[in-house]
Every structure is written in structure tokens, then in C-alpha cells.
Amino acid sequence: MSACDMAPKYVTPALPVPAGSPSGPAYPEAAPGQTAIQPADTAWRDFFTDQRLVRVIEMALANNRDLRVAMANVEQARAQYRVQRADLLPTIAGRGSATYQDMPFAQQQQPGAGAAAGASGRTDIYSASVGISAWEIDLFGRIRNLSKAALEQYFASVETRNAAQVALIAETATAWLSMAADQERLRISQDLASAFGKTLELTRARFAKGIASELDVRQAQTSYDQARSDIAEATTLVAQDQNALNLLAGSTVPAEDLPSAMPQGDVTLANLPADLPSTLLLRRPDIMSAEHQLRAANANIGAARAAFFPNISLTAAFGTLSAGLSNLFAAGSDYWSAAPSASLPIFDFGRNQGNLRYSRATYDAMLATYEGSVQTGFREVADALARRGTMTAQVEAQTSLREAALAGYRLSEARFRAGVDPFLTTLDAQRTLYNAERSLLATRLARAANMIELYRAMGGGLK
Template identity: 75%
Template sequence: MRSIKALSAVTLSLALAACDMAPKYVRPDLPVPVESPQGPAYAETGEGVAAIPAETAWRDFFTDPRMVRVIETALTNNRDLRIAVANVAQARAQYRVQRADLFPSVNASGTATYSEQPLVQFGQTQRLNNDVYQAQVGISAWEIDLFGRVRNLSKAALEQFFATDENRKAAQTSLVAETANAWLVMAADQERLRIARELEGAFGKTLTLTKARFERGIASELEVRQAQTSYDQARSDIAEATTLVAQDQNALNLLAGTTVPASDLPDSLTPEGATLENLPANITSDVLLQRPDIASAEHQLRAANANIGAARAAFFPNISLTAAFGSISQGLSNLFGSGSDFWSVAPSANLPIFDFGRNQGNLRYARATYDAMVATYEKSVQTGFREVADALARRGTMERQLEAQTSLRDSARVAYTLSEARFRAGVDSFLTTLDSQRSLYTAEQSLVATRLTREANMVELYRAMGGGLK
């Protein structure tokens, strides 16, 4: 018993003091500029304290309570997110399985052997029964990890688990952004439907007036046909917008994983917006490291680095240990009696001499995988930088575009009112009124699209900077 304890202590000490064949991990330099781009498309840093997206809870970022409730529903019921959570559980279990190889598996076993043999003595033959009972506790073929092969495989499994968990976080941030955008698209389509209905009424009145003037011989048939085209266009747009609203609701239900209550559906785009405004106008590249997709790529890189260590260790001897301690006797009643104990220790070593290039091929594969993971990590950083830069470029010009589009809509509305009054007074031809109607309709639709772009840009900037986890 003392020998077993001593041997176990020695082997555990050797395992803990074993060398690590994996290269020292060094994070690659970020292949992007330190600061965010500058230029006429980018806004200057404003006054006041900007909210840090990665530290701003999505419940605080989105200000419309209906949208918040829909996002909460999606985070609870969305099937893609459930798959991501299940993947994390799988990776955690795989890590536990791999980590268990670091420690010896202790097993208890018992055997009974019954045999009968002939015994010739003094010319007489007798039958001799030989029953043997045995009970033991031991370890079987436990690899003493002197060169870090098992530990590096365990590290790789741990990093894979971390990467999978970061993928789950990335799925959550994407789901928050997708749900918010789907809600905003439905709000914009509701707004377009309202505008189409309002203009259908206005165009209908114009068409009625033009027909009356035609019957009195004041207007021509051409003017009637022109008024009819505007009215029919509005009717067609109403049908199209009605379809889009229904499809938007279907998309929102899919993201939410259930039917969204009517009370949580949007009816229009609110002028004050549905998100916070005080996001930063520029960033440093270090902020990208907070994004879960980039963190996942780095964990994959660390796993590939650990796999190189495991592949290197395969070139060195594999030392394993089998040991047992127990009791043996020829009678069941004496199995645990005095003097029946036994122990055995069987260390073994296996040194690869010629494997036809298998270990060398595994090492080359591990190194090539590492190189691929470096490129994947750098591409993830570059993609993240581009997404943030695009969102900042859009944000930098958004207010000017929205102001211009609002002014255009207001001017088109005044022009339509004046042209209609002049047409009714007989001062201008119907063609002027028709052009004003179409210009107003186009300006109204463009303003809705611009407001939607502004809201979607804030959501994308929040996501691209790592928001949506809290």
C-alpha cells in the first residue's frame, strides 16, 4: 500500500513538472489602423460623455418599450440562439472528457475463478477443486504526461469551449440587432402604408375634381388620365405596403420564436427615435477586441497553438502506468483476511521509431491550421474594423441628409398646396399640380427611408462596437 502511494506521488509530481512543447502564444498585431478613419464623411467627437456600447445594456440602448419586449421574447424563444446555447454545452462536455485524461481513472473490480483438476496420488486419482477469489482497485494504462501532449489537448478543448461560448455571445448580439431592425422595418412600412393611404385620398379628390371639370368642358381627357394614374399608383402602393407589413410581421415572429402580441408591434417610426444617441463618433482598434466574434477567433488561434504542442509531444516517448492493489484468496470467506493482500505496478514506455511520416504529417497539419487561424483572426479584426468604419461614415452624414430630406419634404408639401390652389383657381394647368403631387409622394417616401436608415445605422453601430450582450 505504501509503495502504491509513493509511486502515485512520484508520477503525479512528474506529470505536474512536465515540459510544454507548445510554442509560446503571442497575440498577432492588429492588422488595422490604431484610430478610426477620418474625413468629411466622419463626424467629429461631440461634447459630453459617450456611451460605451459594450458596457451599455441593450435594455438601456433601445428606448421603445415595445421593441424591448420583443427582443426579450426573441432571446427566450429564438431557435438559432437555442442551438448556440446547446453548442456551448457540447463544447463544455467535450472539454471535461478531454481534461479527464490528465488524471488516472481508478477502477474497482472483482473476479472469481472456479476450476477442477485431476490429482494422481499413490496410484489413485482424485478431483481437486481450485477456487480463487480476487478483489482489486487500480489504474490502467494511465499516460504520464511528461511532454505535455495530454495537457495541450486539454488546453485546445478548453479554448474550443471558450470559442463556442463567444460564438453564442455573437449569436445573441446578432439576434438583438436583427430583431430591432425587423421591428424598425415594420414601423417604416407602416409609415409608408399611412402615407399611401393619405395620398390616395388626396389623389382621389383631385381625380374627382378633374372629372367634374372635364364634364363641364374645362379640363381635357388627358388631364383626367393623368389624375387617374396618380390615384392608381397610390392604390397599388397601398396593396404593396399592406403585403410588406404582413411579411414584416412574419419575419418578426420568426425571430421572436413565437407570435408577437399586437400591442408590441410598431405603428410608425417615432420622430424621437428608438435608440440612444450618444454613441462615440470614433474608436480605437482595441475596442474591436471586445467583439465576441473576434474573441472567438482568438480562442480558435490559441487552440491551434496548443495542438502544435500536442503534435510535437508525439515525437517523444509515451510513458504509461498500470497499477493495482487488492486481495486474493482461495476462499471467499478469507478474501480480506490477513496476508491476502497483493500489489502490482507495471510501467511501460513506447518510443516511436518509424511511423512512415505520420507524426511529421500531424505536426505539419497543426502548424498549417495555426497559420489558417492567424489569417482568420486577422480577417475577423479587419471585418470588424470595416463594419465600425462603415457605420461611423453613415452616421457622420446622416443628420445632414435627414435635415435636407425633411426640408425637401416640407417644400414639396407647400408646393403641392400652392399648385393645387392655383389649379382650382384656374391659374395653372393640371400638369403643374400633377408634378407637385408626385414630388410630394416621392419626398414622403424618401423621408421615411432616410429615417429608417438613421435608426438602422444606430443599431448597426451599437452591434459593431460589441453591444448587445448585457
């Protein structure tokens, strides 16, 4: 009864990417003496260091509706696997029946008796049995391969759910940081609007005394109005960020867990590796899901091949039969039956051949999907590493630019008040400072988001 397996022997495809991470001037080098963490082995609660953010992520994992859908899909796949696996074993069913019939007799059966016209006889038959019906004996592995395919689909749904969790953690953390950055942007706009307002008042006073021109007043007004416009825009963005965060969290995030400004320090661990062997990409849940889909397609080929061979089934029953209900279980009333059958397709007009070709084409598609997932994962890691390699220098440059712009603004304002420089110089310094503040904020946000993306791309977020 050991079944044959008609499925091709599965071999894990070779990775269609380089063995190691790319190198070059954009990529970071490993810091000497620093022990890098392994993202896939680092729990997300340990990776994120801000406890407010940790609590928000916990809310998202508990309440997010998209994640609930992914979990429901896992349960659906598990149930489908149990249904398919049940076909390997016979279904045992009990059956009871009663037959009542009244049939006319053509003549009496006793010798010497005349025919009794219109005579009739009633017959009651009762039966009870336990048996199996049309159980397919899986000699060629058709049902076993279908069961294996259903199992791999279940495993794929589990990994898809894991991928949804990883993505949800990254999206929630990024949304939280975006709100922090917009809160900081709002503060910068308010501070600069206050400074620009004072400059506008001073310029108007100088104009009233005939020291400044109307052009100076109009130019000061433009800077002040631009800051006011940016305050309104930043206020809107903060409200929208909170709405997005509430959607990801699946509930209203408490006010004490919302960021009030961009954190000065890192909200994540910083000692992520500078490079990783490509084989570690196989731990990413999206790539694992693609491989399980590939294994399922390989098993379906075996099921399609088995359809070319005879289908052997068995129907059997054991029970009792009696002409009276009181004698149904009496001695001598038992009976049994067995009806094995076999069928071999002769002319199916290409149906089985078409199913086999479809299974092979599906495998080719799943193979391309798997290789594409590996290549996409490699690119995501490479892009995140390239961004990380230049982030430190960019933040340092933006910080220096902001300090220089602030010093230049203060000097130009002092020279303007002293009557040394025209107001246009002060106006240019104000705008330079404003742009420098916003650029530094955007760079700090990009650096924090890059750490989250690198952690996600390297397979972190499952623990």
C-alpha cells in the same frame, strides 16, 4: 512529475488595422462638451429607449431558437473539455472476479498411493482489486495541451454564443423598425390615395363640364391607381415584417408591442462616440472567439510535438486473492502489482510529422481568420461611422425637400382649380410629393438602423 510544454509561446498578433478610426469629410466629429457612451459597457436595455422594443428583444433572447442552439453548443464544448481534462488523472476502477476450474490429476501426490485413474480436482479462485489501467503520465504535455485546446474551444463557443446574442438584438431592433417604417409607408400611401382620389373626382367633374380633357382624367387615374397599388404592397410588407419579427422573437409578439408608425424621436441613445481606438475591437465577441480558436490551434501544435517523445504509462492494482470466497479478505490474501511501460515511435512512416504539419497549417488558418475578423470589424465600424457622419445632413435635406414638395403641391392644386395651370403641373407636384415622403421615411429608417449597427459593431449588446 511537472510536465514539459511543447507548445510555442503564444503571443497576441498585432492588429492588422490602423490604430484609430478613419477621418475625413464623411466621418462625424466629436461634439464639444458631449460625453459619449462606451457601447461595450452600455447595457442594451439602457441603449434602447422605446419600452415596446425592449420587451420584444427580451422575448427574442428568451425564445429564439438560433440562440438556443448556440447555448447548446456551449454546453457541448464544456462537456468535451471535461472529458479531455479527465485524461490528466488516472481512472480508478474496482474489479471483482471468480474463476472455477476442474482439472484432471495425472497421479496422486501422496507417497505409497497408487495412481487413481480418472481422479480430478476442482479449484475456485476469487479476487477483488482496485487499480488504474494504462494511465499516461504526461511528461511532455501532450494531454495537457489537448486539454488546453479543448478549454479554448469552450471559450470560443461562449464568445460565439455572445456574438449570436449581439446579432439577435440588432436584427430584432432592425426588424421592429422596418415594420414601423412600413406601417408609416402604408399610412402615407393611404393619405395620398385619398388626396389623389379627390383630385380624380374633381378632374372627372371638370371633364363632364368640358373644362378638362380626357387626358387630364387619365393622368389623374394613374396617380390614384399607383397609390392604390402601393397600399396593397405596403399591407403585404407589414404582414411579412410581423412574421419576421415573430420568428426572431420565437413567439407571437403582442399587438401592444408592435409599432404603429415610425417613431418621431430616436429609439436609441444618440451619444455614441465619433471614433474609437482599434484596440477596443478586441472586445467584440466574434473577434474574441477567433482569438480563442487561435490559442486552441497553438496548443494543438504542442500536442503534435509531444507525440515525437516517449509515451510513458502505468498500470497498477492492489487487491486480495483467495481460493475460497469466505477467505477473500482474510489476513495474508492481499496482493499488488505495478506495470510501468514506455513506447517510443521509431518508424511511423510520417504520421507524427504529418500531424505536426497539419497543426501548424491549422494555426496559420486560424491566424488569418483572426486577422480577417479584426479587419472586418474595423470596416463595419468605419462604415457605420461614415454613414452616421452624413445622416444628419441628409435627414435635414430630405425634410426640407418634403416641405417644399408639399407646399408646391398645394400651390399647383390651387392654381389648377383656378384654371391658371394645366393639370400636368399638378400631377408632377403630386408625384414629387409622394417621392419626397417616401425618401424622407427611408432616410429616417436608415438613420435609426445606423445607430443600431454602430452600437453592434462597437461591441454593444452583451450586457
